[in-house]
Amino acid sequence: MNTEKNLKTLIVNKPLKLDCGKTINNFPIAYETYGELNLKKNNAILVFHALTGDQYVTGINPVTKKDGWWSYAVGPNKAIDTNKYFVICTNVIGGCMGSYGPSDKDPVSDNIFGTNFPVITINDMVNAQYNLLDHFNIDKLFSITGGSMGGMQVLQFISNFPDKAKTVIPIATTSSHSAQNIALNELGRQAITADSNWKDGNYASNNTIPGKGLAVARMAAHITYLSKKGLQEKFGRKLQEREDLKFGFDADFQIESYLRYQGSVFVDRFDANSYLYITRAMDYFDLAKQFDGDLSKAFKNTKAKFFIISFTSDWLYPTQENKEIVIALNSIGADVGFVEIESDKGHDSFLLDVPNFLNALKNFLDKSYVENEK
């Protein structure tokens, strides 16, 4: 779904050993950049995208023709000010916007990978993305940030490369995927694999897509990105273009119509197998487990300045899970700030126009940048 597009791509010709044991080589990483890298090369910010994001952080996404996923936060004079900072974002491996993923061809069999693509992890994702630093000849990033799965990559990145970022901003995330979140991801995967068009992942060779399953997966997930209060205020029991209930199974309610729409547009831009792979990577994420159950050990070698942000109505990655990261950092005397932003917009708050969040992000970055320049 991406091969015809004019994507910026780095071909990594250094073998990458994956957590599953397999090694990949000569694989593409698609990326996009915003702003200019300065001469000192000390103004770069690596942004990590969430489950269904891509490298098109801001401006118009050339594939979907819609605003980039973090347009509220990234751009000229915005929280992540592209007049000042050089923003890099890469599509995760396993993704479907140009980076190596299940919709690519297996060089051995010359068939589309499908579920023959190796299972990847958050650790594999950041190890792949690390190649961008060499590509741009950047010794140290000014900041790394991202929300949700982007936040997991932030945590893994600084753990793997402790001296490669000055500031670290994980947002609305967790250091260990909860049972509830694994359950929700499994629901999405089951919806996809139950679609008869999925064909064990080989739908591409059958010229079809498991659209219904993928749409249901998206609909279920979308609910988890919002809050009960936000849904109630936006939709309530409002009816969809009708005076009264129709006593059938059409979308009587606006919320039903909204979810159906969200499901259908998602199918046009996202690959079903990628959805399986990326949700699996999230489920496997348990940073503490990589350090004998002691999360603070993940950060013991870094002098980076951390700033952790959560949202009051986020029940997917609730404040408590974000605070566990703060607690781990405090237990080793790391430089860590934390704020919980009041918002009714649920987990999606980090993607939306939430002024207190955007101000905090901007203030933290800009003030840290002044110190960086000293």
Place this chain on the structure above:
Amino acid sequence: MKKEFKVIADLIEKDKKVLDVGCADGTLMKFLEDDKNINIRGLEISKEKVQECIAKGLTVIEGNAETDLKQFPDKSFDYVILSQTLQAFLNPELVLNELLRVGKKAIVTIPNFGYWRIRVHLLFKGTMPITKTLPDEWYNTANLHMCTIKDFVHFIKSKDIKIFKSLALNNFNTSLINDNNLGFKNLSADLGIFLIEK
């Protein structure tokens, strides 16, 4: 900046690591960072104040001293500051113990309920005292456990906590409190500042 903050800052040597518990808008933190090169952290419960601190470029953690101090290791700060907040906790003793665990030393300031203006107010008006340091009405005050300088000194001594320095503050001056003048300072000061250690 408040005189109280100036006095607190004078108690702290340069280049130390300090935690300001209930750091509010970060005024004292900013002063300590700029003037004394202090490695300063703040803990603050109010979301608005946390935002103000971030806007000043300060490292602050949103949290509640009664539940969130436990995440800091023993003696991980040279000094822990608690300014005019002890009386607002549900369990001041617990918080005080936590301050002394986390900090090698603690600087605690308390609004003195024994101040003569407060005594006069209660004696003649017969209503709950309202002063510059205690501006709220009885029904909306955050202060749950008011005490006097004398109460605090007795309490500290009964808990085997070492007092390095006790200072009395009023509008005019700062003075040392000792065993001999305790009764007088308890009348003349509206604020007590204590440098303690356990």
